[in-house]
Amino acid sequence: xxxxxxxxxxxxxxxxxxFVNITAGLLAVYFITEQNFFVAxxxxxxxGAFDIFDGKIAxxxxxxxxxxxxxxxxxxxxxxxxxPVFLIFEAVYANANIGNxxxxxxxxxIYYVISGLRRLIYFNINADAGQVENYFTGVPTPLxxxxxxxxxxxxxxxxxxxxxxxxxxxxxxxxxxxxxKVKHL
Numbered sequence: 690x691x692x693x694x695x696x697x698x699x700x701x702x703x704x705x706x707x708f709v710n711i712t713a714g715l716l717a718v719y720f721i722t723e724q725n726f727f728v729a730x731x732x733x734x735x736x737g738a739f740d741i742f743d744g745k746i747a748x749x750x751x752x753x754x755x756x757x758x759x760x761x762x763x764x765x766x767x768x769x770x771x772x773p774v775f776l777i778f779e780a781v782y783a784n785a786n787i788g789n790x791x792x793x794x795x796x797x798x799i800y801y802v803i804s805g806l807r808r809l810i811y812f813n814i815n816a817d818a819g820q821v822e823n824y825f826t827g828v829p830t831p832l833x834x835x836x837x838x839x840x841x842x843x844x845x846x847x848x849x850x851x852x853x854x855x856x857x858x859x860x861x862x863x864x865x866x867x868x869x870k871v872k873h874l
Contacts, residue, residue, distance in 0.1 A: 696752045703747035704757050707764045710739040714768035718775060726780050729772070730838065736768040737831060762809040769834035770805030774798050777837060777858065781844050785851040797855050804862035805830050811866070825871045828864040832871065836861050
């Protein structure tokens with residue numbers, strides 16, 4: 690069990706938490722394909738909980754390494770970019786009877802995915818293992834995902850129409866790579 694507390698191990702404790710995040714993200718994708726959006730959201734939130742703790746564990750036990758940084762970003766891309774976009778597309782756009790605007794909705798979804806990927810790559814290029822800044826520049830992908838969940842809830846409770854979902858999704862996608870400062874918790 691020494692490997693769990695060895696920083697050079699790809700299977701250290703922090704990375705094991707990240708693997709759970711990835712597993713939860715994959716399960717969320719599965720449940721979205723089954724149109725079980727409630728369970729998909731629960732899986733995404735479980736992934737989010739493990740994302741919070743992987744970094745804390747890595748710093749507390751000195752387990753940060755380049756592999757963990759890359760792995761965490763992959764998990765973030767899956768759980769906080771692909772899953773919420775896929776949820777919005779399947780639960781909102783595909784069921785909204787918007788006709789040819791589905792192509793626009795698809796383009797907006799691709800824009801968001803590229804924005805999230807760009808943000809994560811930029812973060813990795815500028816990240817130092819074990820270092821935590823006081824502020825993020827641009828909205829972090831987990832916060833972007835939370836905002837998309839709120840948009841989804843607004844839509845299913847008939848507070849936000851589908852066209853506003855599209856506009857807000859563009860705005861959140863833009864904010865991922867903006868100069869907005871967000872305090873690191």
